[in-house]
Amino acid sequence: MKRIMISALMLLVAVWSVAATNEDGCRLWLRLEKSGTTATVTGVKCTAMTELQTYWQDGPVVLKRQKGMPGDAYTIKSMGEKITITAANDAGLLYGAFHLLRLQQTGQATTGLDIREQPAYDLRILNHWDNPNGTIERGFAGRSIFLNPDPERMKMYARANASIGINGTVLNNVNAKPEALTTENLQKVKMIADQLRPYSIRVYLSINFASPIKVGGLKTADPLDADVVSWWKNKVNEIYKMIPDFGGFLVKANSEGEPGPQDFGRTHADGANMLGKVLKPYKGIVMWRAFVYAPQSPDRANQACLEFMPLDGQFADNVIIQIKNGPVDFQPREPYSPLFTSLQKTPMMVEFQITQEYLGAANHLVYLAPMWKEFFSFVKPTSLKAMAGVANIGDDTNWCGHHFAQSNWYAFGRLAWNPALTSEQIAEEWLRQTFSGEERLISPVKQLMMDSHEACVSYMMPLGIHHIFAGTHHYGPEPWYSPKGLRADWTPPYYHRADSIGLGFDRTLTGSANVKQYPEELSRLYNDINTCPENLLAWFHHVPWDHRMKSGRTFWDELCHKYDDGVHEARRFLTVWDAMQPYVDRQRFDEVQRKLRIQARDAEWWRDACLLYFQTFSHRPIPQDVEHPVHNLDEMMQYVIPISMYENPPYGYTK
Numbered sequence: 001m002k003r004i005m006i007s008a009l010m011l012l013v014a015v016w017s018v019a020a021t022n023e024d025g026c027r028l029w030l031r032l033e034k035s036g037t038t039a040t041v042t043g044v045k046c047t048a049m050t051e052l053q054t055y056w057q058d059g060p061v062v063l064k065r066q067k068g069m070p071g072d073a074y075t076i077k078s079m080g081e082k083i084t085i086t087a088a089n090d091a092g093l094l095y096g097a098f099h100l101l102r103l104q105q106t107g108q109a110t111t112g113l114d115i116r117e118q119p120a121y122d123l124r125i126l127n128h129w130d131n132p133n134g135t136i137e138r139g140f141a142g143r144s145i146f147l148n149p150d151p152e153r154m155k156m157y158a159r160a161n162a163s164i165g166i167n168g169t170v171l172n173n174v175n176a177k178p179e180a181l182t183t184e185n186l187q188k189v190k191m192i193a194d195q196l197r198p199y200s201i202r203v204y205l206s207i208n209f210a211s212p213i214k215v216g217g218l219k220t221a222d223p224l225d226a227d228v229v230s231w232w233k234n235k236v237n238e239i240y241k242m243i244p245d246f247g248g249f250l251v252k253a254n255s256e257g258e259p260g261p262q263d264f265g266r267t268h269a270d271g272a273n274m275l276g277k278v279l280k281p282y283k284g285i286v287m288w289r290a291f292v293y294a295p296q297s298p299d300r301a302n303q304a305c306l307e308f309m310p311l312d313g314q315f316a317d318n319v320i321i322q323i324k325n326g327p328v329d330f331q332p333r334e335p336y337s338p339l340f341t342s343l344q345k346t347p348m349m350v351e352f353q354i355t356q357e358y359l360g361a362a363n364h365l366v367y368l369a370p371m372w373k374e375f376f377s378f379v380k381p382t383s384l385k386a387m388a389g390v391a392n393i394g395d396d397t398n399w400c401g402h403h404f405a406q407s408n409w410y411a412f413g414r415l416a417w418n419p420a421l422t423s424e425q426i427a428e429e430w431l432r433q434t435f436s437g438e439e440r441l442i443s444p445v446k447q448l449m450m451d452s453h454e455a456c457v458s459y460m461m462p463l464g465i466h467h468i469f470a471g472t473h474h475y476g477p478e479p480w481y482s483p484k485g486l487r488a489d490w491t492p493p494y495y496h497r498a499d500s501i502g503l504g505f506d507r508t509l510t511g512s513a514n515v516k517q518y519p520e521e522l523s524r525l526y527n528d529i530n531t532c533p534e535n536l537l538a539w540f541h542h543v544p545w546d547h548r549m550k551s552g553r554t555f556w557d558e559l560c561h562k563y564d565d566g567v568h569e570a571r572r573f574l575t576v577w578d579a580m581q582p583y584v585d586r587q588r589f590d591e592v593q594r595k596l597r598i599q600a601r602d603a604e605w606w607r608d609a610c611l612l613y614f615q616t617f618s619h620r621p622i623p624q625d626v627e628h629p630v631h632n633l634d635e636m637m638q639y640v641i642p643i644s645m646y647e648n649p650p651y652g653y654t655k
Contacts, residue, residue, distance in 0.1 A: 022587040025398030028160050028406055029433035032105060033057075046090040047198045048097035051159075055101055058110055061085065063093050072167070073118035076100060078111055091167065091200035095119075098163040106432040117417075123285075123320075123386035124416035125168035125204070126161070127250065127351070128393070129175075132185070137173050138355050138474075140362035141394030141401035146171050149192055157393070158199035164413025168202045169391075174252040174289065176206040178214035181235055190242040202247035204287075209251060209271060210259035211235075222264035223274035232278045240282045248284035249275055250322070255292045268307065269314040276316035287349065287388065288315075290323045290339055295487045299505075299512035301327040304339045313345030320347045320385050325375045327514070328495075330358055330390075331466045332457045333371070335526070335536055336378045338517035347385045350375070354408045355392035358474050359456055362392075362401025364599045365573060365592070366456045367449035369411040369423035381419040389416070402595055403588050406434065407449065423450060441583040448576050451569060457535075459566025459603035463559060464504060464538035468492040468610070476602070476641055477609040496538070498617040502545050502555065504538030515540060534558075545618045556620045563607040564626045570596075570603035609636040 023031075032055040039056040041049050043063035052061050062084045069075075069088040074096035077084050085096035099117065103110050129137040130144035145153055161169070171189060172180050179185055193203045212218040212231045222228055239246050253260025253271055261271030272288040279286060293303040304327065315321065321343065326334025330353040340348060352372055359366045389412040392400050400406045407430045414426045427449045431442055460477070461468060469492070470478040479498070482491040497505055507514035508527045515526045526532050526540045534550060537543050547555040574596040581589055608629035611622060613636075622628055 019582050019584070019586060019589070021585040023585045024587060025403050025406065025591075026156075028156075028399060029410055029430055030156075030159060030163060031433060032101060044090070044093060046093055047162075047200075048085070048090065048093040051094070051097050051101065055104075057104065059083065061097075061100070063097075065089070065093070070118050071122060072165075073116070074099070075117075076113050076115040078113040083110070083113060094162055094200055095165055102163070102429065102433070106429060107437050119165055119417045120381055120419055121349075121384065121386045121416060123168055123349070124166050124413065125170065125247075125287075125386065125388045126166060126354075126391040126393075126412075127170045127174065127206075127388050128391045129173040129355075130171065131173050132177050132179060136394055137175065138353075138357040138390070139392075139394050140355065141392060141399060141405075142396040143394060145393060145395050146188075146192060149188075149195065151195060153395070154192065154195040158196045158201055160399075160409075161201055161413065162199040164410055165417035166413045167200055168204060168247050169196070170204040170206055170250045170287075170388075172206050174206045174250060175256075175258060176208040176252070178208045178211050180205055180207060181211050181215050183238070186239060186242055193243045193246070197245065202245055203243065204247040204250055206250045206252065208259065209253045209261070210263075220264065221259065223261050223266055223271045224264075229274060229278070232275065236278050236282065236284070240284075246282070246284060248279050248286055248318075250287045250289070251275070252289045252291065255289065267311060267314075269311045272319045273314075273316045276319045280316070280318050284318070286316075286319045287322045287386075288319055289351070290321050290337075291329075291351075293489065295489065297489070299507065299514055300489045301507065301514050302512060302517065304337060305342050305517045308339060308346075309342055311346075312343050315346050317347070320349045322349050322351050322388055324351045324353075325372070328467060332359055332453075332460050333464070333535060334466065335518075335539060336375055338514075340379045340383065341519055342517060349384055349386035349388055350379070351388045351390065352412060353390040354412050355390055356405065356408075357390075358469065359460075360599060360602065361475055362405055363595055363602065364456060365402065365404045365448070365452050365596060366408075367404070367411070367423070367427060367452045368408045369415065369426050370450060370453045372411070372415055373423050376415075376419050387412075387416040398591075403434075403592050404449070406430075435584060435588075438583045441580055444576050445580060448573050452573065455566050455569035455573070455603075457566070458562045459570060459606045462562035462566070463534060463543075463555075464536040464540065465496055465610075466505075466539060467495040470640070473641065476639065477606050479610055479613045480637060496614075497542060498614055500617055500619070502543045502547070503559075503614060503617070504541050504543045506542040507540045511542070545620060553623075554620075556618045557623050559614070560611060560622050560626045563611055567600075567603045567607050567627065570600040574600050604630065605636070605639065609633075609639075612636060 034054055035057045038053050040060040041052045044065055048063055059081045064084055064086045066086050072092050074085060074087040074092040076096055085093055087093045087096055130146055134143040134147035136144055210221045212221045212228045216231045218227055252258050254262040272286050275286045290304045290308055292307050293300040297303050323337050323339050327337040328334055392405055410430045411426045414421055427446045435441060468477055468479040470476045471481040479492045479496055482493050488494045495505055496503055515523045529541045532540050543555050545556040549558045551558060577593055577596055608631045612629050612633040
């Protein structure tokens with residue numbers, strides 16, 4: 001009995017010790033303790049050796065190169081007391097080293113190993129939307145880390161990416177400024193490339209298609225003009241003289257006012273192929289974004305297929321069409337973009353958004369792996385050439401603004417390496433490395449993470465509702481936002497189309513016919529209101545308020561319950577986290593708790609604003625078993641949150 005009491009006391013002291021400490025999140029998931037003595041690591045001298053000598057705390061490791069292995073692949077094998085990591089190149093050895101360190105950090109066995117790993121995609125890339133002045137578009141974690149790159153910060157950034165298999169980074173915003181290609185800026189790019197190269201990370205640039213005019217002084221940027229082609233050849237030659245392993249260009253063209261080949265009567269293929277031909281001698285690539293939509297289009301969701309399907313098979317082999325996961329714009333839930341199953345002869349890559357532009361910025365805990373896995377349940381990973389993720393990284397101490405937002409950076413890298421990994425598996429890996437292996441934390445917090453995306457959809461835009469965000473930012477709800485003179489597809493009523501009959505965008509065969517862009521089986525499924533998945537119902541149908549749902553409720557009543565469920569889930573997350581106080585250091589516990597309180601209040605804001613507004617169309621009472629709004633609609637319509645104040649809850653800010 002005495003021994004049991006002493007053990008319990010020791011456990012209590014350990015728990016108190018954790019709670020009393022402070023961590024600021026700057027080490028991300030790489031909270032590796034340096035080994036007391038230099039580990040015995042022999043073989044190839046490379047960055048992998050340095051990492052293992054610094055952090056490996058077990059027996060001898062041998063690093064070995066072997067020709068004939070696929071690029072970036074590696075094996076890890078135990079041979080007696082010795083572990084051998086084998087790869088064809090330094091990158092593979094580095095990924096193998098981080099795999100071994102991950103096993104150590106998560107408390108898994110490091111004996112009897114026989115591991116073979118090969119990435120699903122050769123290109124696993126972050127898209128930074130950083131601007132020349134240091135601001136970040138849709139950035140919620142401070143300013144750009146590339147403005148005045150700090151060597152130690154760059155090293156940690158590189159280590160974090162390499163630890164999860166990310167091997168490329170686009171340094172600047174897709175809404176690219178022409179000065180991205182000036183010699184002065186390229187010298188800065190070279191400096192960053194030099195800092196990232198030891199960790200096998202290539203740099204890429206977003207380019208402005210009109211750069212020959214704005215930087216080169218030409219009168220045109222026509223991709224078939226000989227002088228334009230010559231200018232690009234000279235510019236690319238200049239880049240590769242500075243940065244021999246430069247990766248290539250990301251291009252946003254003829255979208256949201258950005259210049260492109262259509263300005264000169266040419267096609268996307270004309271523009272992309274010209275750049276591809278110029279880059280090909282250097283083994284560079286072009287990532288050409290398919291995010292296009294026209295103000296005159298009756299359905300923005302149709303536009304990508306309309307523009308790119310006629311060009312299928314016409315793109316050069318070093319051009320990849322980069323397609324957002326959904327057909328509109330990174331909504332909390334969308335069907336997959338039909339372009340993924342429409343293009344048959346063109347290399348494609350998916351673009352996910354790691355930064356939470358439409359998911360509560362850096363205030364809401366929303367684990368995105370389940371959303372990305374939902375995409376992969378429709379789009380075969382083998383149909384893609386690469387994965388890109390819009391980064392959520394800034395110069396905040398904890399990198400991402402919210403400690404749990406780090407999990408989305410981590411999850412993106414792990415899924416880009418292996419899309420077959422489960423969301424649960426990735427969440428547990430991240431929790432064990434980022435916080436601890438304490439089981440009383442792992443189980444409840446992992447479940448919280450798994451539930452968080454569906455909860456966010458419920459309190460923001462359930463049942464297929466989409467794009468009803470505030471007009472000047474994408475943080476809070478403004479389903480009523482429709483100022484005169486603004487193009488319709490930049491307003492929420494364009495998408496929700498609420499009236500006395502019902503709610504939702506009719507994309508059936510008798511509506512915008514968006515369903516026709518999907519394979520026949522899905523087209524039939526989505527076209528019928530009785531078979532359409534209810535979580536996409538208002539995406540594909542204008543749903544009558546009295547439509548009977550599977551629950552037996554009317555559509556209106558179901559909508560009310562969904563919003564209310566989301567609020568209760570957000571409150572539950574706070575309760576779950578409060579119970580974690582003994583197992584988390586004080587600083588990170590307090591900072592996450594504060595964010596969860598904001599999230600719970602924001603969920604109420606979303607529910608009250610949306611239900612009260614849509615009730616003006618449905619003219620139906622809110623069900624008695626649903627918590628009724630605590631605000632009035634006119635009060636809700638006065639709430640506004642300045643873009644610069646995403647960090648703060650909206651209450652108290654008025655127009």
